[in-house]
Amino acid sequence: MPDALSEWVAARVAEGxxxxxxxxVRDLVRRDQEAAxxxxxxxxAMIEEGLASGFLDEEPEDILAAIIAEDPDLRA
Known part of the structure; x- marks a missing residue:
């Protein structure tokens, strides 16, 4: 382990x-597992939400064009 990381770990341990x-390290691994x-x-949840939202008949390009037309900040 690089010196800088070893010093960081030592400082965290020294905090008590x-x-x-x-x-x-075990605590870091547990936190990483929870985050994953x-x-x-x-x-x-996003996949389920997308599946539950149904399907559109329009082409993706037409949908994007409509979104851009509604928001002046998106126009180039």
Whole structure:
């Protein structure tokens, strides 16, 4: 591990929240796992929302053109 990272870990341990570097790393891994699970839940929810919203008969280009026409900030 690079010196700068080792110093960071040592400083976190010195704060007293962690008993040692291994405990700190375990906590980081757990947090990363939770974040990944949250991301997966979010993506699945977005997929479900998209599937539940149905389908449009218009072509994608026509939909984009209508959106751009409604918002002057999107016009080039």
């Amino acid at each position: 929240r962690y008993a040692d570097a291994a405990e700190y 699970e949250d991301d997966t839940r979010w993506v699945r």
